[in-house]
Amino acid sequence: MPSVETSPVSVQDAKRLFSGWKASPAIVLAVSGGPDSVALMWLAARWRKTLKQGPRLVAVTVDHGLRKEAAREARDVKHLAAALDIEHRTMKWRGDKPKTGLPSAARDARYRLLVRAAKSCGASHILTAHTQDDQAETVIMRLSRGSGIAGLAAMARQTDRGDVVLARPFLDVPKARLVATLEKAGIAFADDPTNHDPRFTRPRLRALMPALAAEGADARGLARLAARLARANEALDVMTDGAERYLASRDGDGPNAGFELVAFAALPVEIRVRLLMRAINRVGHEGPAELGKVEALSEAINRIGPAQKSGSGSHRLKQTLAGAVISIAKGRIHIIPAPPRRGRVAGLP
Ligand SMILES: Nc1ncnc2c1ncn2[C@@H]1O[C@H](COP(=O)(O)OP(=O)(O)OP(=O)(O)O)[C@@H](O)[C@H]1O
Numbered sequence: 001m002p003s004v005e006t007s008p009v010s011v012q013d014a015k016r017l018f019s020g021w022k023a024s025p026a027i028v029l030a031v032s033g034g035p036d037s038v039a040l041m042w043l044a045a046r047w048r049k050t051l052k053q054g055p056r057l058v059a060v061t062v063d064h065g066l067r068k069e070a071a072r073e074a075r076d077v078k079h080l081a082a083a084l085d086i087e088h089r090t091m092k093w094r095g096d097k098p099k100t101g102l103p104s105a106a107r108d109a110r111y112r113l114l115v116r117a118a119k120s121c122g123a124s125h126i127l128t129a130h131t132q133d134d135q136a137e138t139v140i141m142r143l144s145r146g147s148g149i150a151g152l153a154a155m156a157r158q159t160d161r162g163d164v165v166l167a168r169p170f171l172d173v174p175k176a177r178l179v180a181t182l183e184k185a186g187i188a189f190a191d192d193p194t195n196h197d198p199r200f201t202r203p204r205l206r207a208l209m210p211a212l213a214a215e216g217a218d219a220r221g222l223a224r225l226a227a228r229l230a231r232a233n234e235a236l237d238v239m240t241d242g243a244e245r246y247l248a249s250r251d252g253d254g255p256n257a258g259f260e261l262v263a264f265a266a267l268p269v270e271i272r273v274r275l276l277m278r279a280i281n282r283v284g285h286e287g288p289a290e291l292g293k294v295e296a297l298s299e300a301i302n303r304i305g306p307a308q309k310s311g312s313g314s315h316r317l318k319q320t321l322a323g324a325v326i327s328i329a330k331g332r333i334h335i336i337p338a339p340p341r342r343g344r345v346a347g348l349p
Pocket residue numbers: 030031032033034035036037038060061062063064110127128129130134192195
């Protein structure tokens with residue numbers, strides 16, 4: 001039977017978790033008012049007090065303007081921040097809200113506002129309180145969407161956001177430990193009802209987690225899988241860099257859109273798919289290409305390869321994907337920007 005660690009986070013644990021930010025000028029703590037991020041603020045404040053010199057801590061709460069309790073929750077965070085002796089800012093998401101895709105639009109707006117707050121106070125990093133449980137849910141969510149290795153690697157420990165780095169120090173910490181930390185300290189926290197709202201995918205998948213854990217697929221194991229896949233993904237990316245350089249060196253005359261077909265076809269399938277994905281995303285203007293579509297394209301190219309070598313069959317291929325045109329001619333795969341679609345030109349209906 002899997003067991004979840006439930007001990008509060010100790011001073012020593014916190015010292016280790018935050019050690020990377022000792023020399024930062026300032027860090028932003030993203031605090032929604034829920035248990036995980038209130039624990040982040042409390043633990044960071046306690047850690048900061050143990051240092052003679054250390055970063056300025058600025059807690060930031062984003063009010064998405066979607067729930068009437070949000071303003072009060074932001075005020076509660078402000079009061080707690082004041083009691084802990086750290087600065088606090090509330091950032092509001094203004095303007096029209098979309099009817100569909102609201103969670104992802106709210107997330108985009110939240111990160112935009114957090115980055116703005118970080119820049120305005122000279123912070124090098126934004127810390128969020130994503131936990132091991134969040135990481136496990138992300139793995140299951142990506143699995144259900146048919147993601148590849150990069151997607152199943154789930155959330156990165158650090159992500160560059162322009163001049164600011166988004167960091168997730170609690171990815172190995174079970175949520176139960178953060179809740180235990182607050183209970184021990186006697187700190188109150190908010191419960192966001194959208195976290196349990198079955199209209200959204202994440203809460204529906206969250207409800208499945210106890211059953212998966214009972215079968216042995218607990219948060220710890222799923223988060224470990226994500227870490228292993230992140231490692232594999234990093235290695236594959238480095239190999240793709242090498243393959244890109246190798247193909248460019250065969251072209252000789254500097255950067256060239258596309259690849260020599262025979263050299264490309266000799267590479268492992270995973271690397272071919274990644275090369276195509278990169279090239280399409282570089283020139284395409286319709287957002288990142290879908291993995292399944294790039295895999296299908298890779299297979300179509302693969303079928304043409306042997307036909308071209310033997311001189312038999314038709315080796316014509318021309319298709320548009322994510323705003324890029326991919327074609328094969330004279331032994332090369334060409335990948336160029338697609339002309340704008342009719343009706344999508346700026347100013348046209
Ligand atoms: N409104 C917000 N303002 C500031 N930071 C936020 C906000 N919402 C989320 N975050 C940050 O992103 C992390 C993950 O967000 P998510 O929505 O998964 O968490 P949550 O349900 O709000 O959990 P909690 O508040 O307990 O951390 C939070 O831990 C927090 O660091």
